[in-house]
Amino acid sequence: xxxRIRTGALAFILHRATGLALVLYLFVHIFSVSRLxxxxxxxxxxxxxxxALFKFVELGLLGVVVAHVLNGARIIAVDFWGASRKQATVFxxxxxxxxxxxxxxxxxxxxxxxxxxxxxxxxxxxxxxxxGGGH
Amino acid sequence: xxxxFKIFRYDPEKNGKPHFQTYKLxxxxxxxxxxxxxxxxxxxxxxxxxxxxxRSGICGSxxxxxxxxxxxxxxxxxxxxxxxxxxxxxxxxxxxxxxLVIDLEPFxxxxxxxxxxxxxxxxxxxxxxYQSEEDxxxxxxxxxCILCNCCTSSCPSFWANKEYLGPAALLxxxxxxxxxxxxxxxxxxxxxxxxSGLWRCHTIFxxxxxxPQDINITDYISQLKTRIVSERY
Numbered sequence: 196x197x198x199r200i201r202t203g204a205l206a207f208i209l210h211r212a213t214g215l216a217l218v219l220y221l222f223v224h225i226f227s228v229s230r231l232x233x234x235x236x237x238x239x240x241x242x243x244x245x246x247a248l249f250k251f252v253e254l255g256l257l258g259v260v261v262a263h264v265l266n267g268a269r270i271i272a273v274d275f276w277g278a279s280r281k282q283a284t285v286f287x288x289x290x291x292x293x294x295x296x297x298x299x300x301x302x303x304x305x306x307x308x309x310x311x312x313x314x315x316x317x318x319x320x321x322x323x324x325x326x327g328g329g330h
Numbered sequence: 331x332x333x334x335f336k337i338f339r340y341d342p343e344k345n346g347k348p349h350f351q352t353y354k355l356x357x358x359x360x361x362x363x364x365x366x367x368x369x370x371x372x373x374x375x376x377x378x379x380x381x382x383x384x385r386s387g388i389c390g391s392x393x394x395x396x397x398x399x400x401x402x403x404x405x406x407x408x409x410x411x412x413x414x415x416x417x418x419x420x421x422x423x424x425x426x427x428x429x430l431v432i433d434l435e436p437f438x439x440x441x442x443x444x445x446x447x448x449x450x451x452x453x454x455x456x457x458x459x460y461q462s463e464e465d466x467x468x469x470x471x472x473x474x475c476i477l478c479n480c481c482t483s484s485c486p487s488f489w490a491n492k493e494y495l496g497p498a499a500l501l502x503x504x505x506x507x508x509x510x511x512x513x514x515x516x517x518x519x520x521x522x523x524x525x526s527g528l529w530r531c532h533t534i535f536x537x538x539x540x541x542p543q544d545i546n547i548t549d550y551i552s553q554l555k556t557r558i559v560s561e562r563y
Contacts, residue, residue, distance in 0.1 A: 196417040199398035203535025204486065273533050274556065279549040282535055 202283040206266055213263040220256060242320035247311020250304045250321070257300040258293075265289040333357050333408055335366060337378065338419040340426050348426070350417070351375075357408040363418065364392050364403035367430075380430040387542060390478030394430050395419040400480040400540035421483035423492075437479050440495045443521050444503040449514025465510035472505040472550050474543045481537035481547060493526035497537035497547045500528060504550040507557065523558055531555075 200208070231237045243249060269285045272278035278285055307321050332354055340348040353370050364382055371378045383389040385404050392403040397417055408416065424432040450459065475498065482488055482496030495503075503522055506512045522528045528551065537547045 196395075196398045196419065198395070198422060198484065198486075198536070201535070201539055203533065203539070207486070207532055207534045270533055273548065274552040277549055277552075279533075279535070279538065279546055279552065282533075282548075 202286050206269065206282075206286050209262055210266045210270075213259045213266075216259050217263060220259075242322070243318065245307070245321045246316075246318045247308045247321070248317045250307045250311070254297070254300055254304045254308075257304075258297050261293045261296050265293050331357060331409070333366075334415045335370065336415050336417050337367075337370070337430070338417075339378075339429055341377075341428055343428075359409055361408045362404050363394075363396055363406045363408060363411075363416070366408055366416075367403060367418070378430075379428045388476060390476035390542075393421050393478040393480045393483070393542075395422060400484040400536075402478060402480070402542045405542050421479055423483045423485075423489045424479075432483075434479060436492065437482060437496070437498065440482070440499040441477070441502060444495065444499050444506075444518055445514060445521075446499075446502045446506070448506065448509070448512055449517065450511055451513060459511045461510050468508050468510075469505050471545055472501055472508075474545055475501055475505075476543060478542060480540040480542060484536040484540040486534055486536065487530045487532055491526060491530060494530040495521070495527055497531070497551065500531065500551050500554065501545065501547050504554050507554060519558055519562070522554065523562065528555055528558065 227240060231240065244253075266286075266289060269278075269282065269289050272285055273282055310321065311317050311319070333356075335353045335355060336350040337353060338348065339351045340346065353374055355366055355369055355374070357366055364385060367378065367380055367382075371380075380394070380403075381391040382404070383391040385392075387402055387405045390402070393400060394403055395418070396403065396406055397411055397413060400421055403418075418430065420426050420430045420432045424434070424436060427433050477498065479498060481501075482498045485494075485497055488494045488496045500522070503518050507515045507518055531548070531551045533548055533552075535548055538545070541547060
């Protein structure tokens with residue numbers, strides 16, 4: 196029988212997984228920023244990020260960031276404010292707050308995702324792109 | 331009430347492979363897992379091997395993994411264990427000598443490394459070294475440790491890195507670093523402030539869930555971290 200996973204271990208696994216996901220995201224982010232050579236390429240890339248698929252990915256990113264930030268706050272509470280006896284309660288509070296934040300994000304991001312799915316245009320921008328725009 | 335036990339068996343002398351053996355046993359109310367092991371060894375299978383001594387939760391010999399969580403067999407009553415089958419295994423993360431008996435040598439090595447004794451180079455007084463009640467209270471709970479190894483063997487950081495000192499040794503380090511009579515903090519910091527020391531604790535809390543003495547281990551480790559950061563950096 197494997198060792199039973201309780202709140203603390205679950206929080207640790209989530210923290211490690213979201214931490215690795217954020218490191219991965221950082222590289223993707225640097226790569227995408229490095230490609231912004233001129234206003235046209237900026238507009239092109241922003242248009243891609245406004246598409247349904249990327250809005251959905253963005254919601255996932257929000258979830259990952261919120262989970263990592265809130266558990267980070269939980270660890271600070273354990274390390275500096277003596278919350279170790281109450282760590283499970285703090286974890287559930289963090290889950291509650293995190294769920295609310297992600298729901299708020301979903302209200303703003305999901306309409307674009309549903310539009311994309313219903314029109315079958317998952318990678319098309321959700322607004323008209325002005326080619327060659329800028330100064 | 332009859333309960334089913336699946337007990338981890340391993341005998342290196344018989345070249346046997348590790349496996350689970352099933353025993354069915356009548357367990358009256360109040361029967362502990364250790365009582366059940368006594369009955370199995372006495373009446374069903376004399377070859378079953380485990381460590382035990384005091385039977386009252388103070389010697390720390392009968393630490394084992396019961397239904398997926400480390401605890402003392404003598405402090406765990408069968409009637410409160412859920413599930414049809416009760417799994418009994420040796421403490422994880424240590425070499426298994428036979429059945430439920432593990433090699434504790436790695437545990438003691440970590441324990442010795444943090445110098446688990448009072449270091450005070452001043453001339454001993456004619457009476458004892460006095461300590462205020464307030465100072466005593468800082469280390470009292472940390473002194474409850476019975477060295478059962480339920481915490482260190484439950485720690486995923488220890489499973490991943492066998493060089494890691496582990497919660498039991500760190501708790502003992504706290505007990506002396508925060509003792510007003512002790513002067514050996516700097517010596518201990520040299521062991522604690524390493525890659526395999528204090529900083530391997532990722533606040534997973536398995537140690538506190540497993541501790542039969544209900545010691546606030548993670549909090550003491552956090553206090554050590556804070557102390558080292560504030561004194562060293």
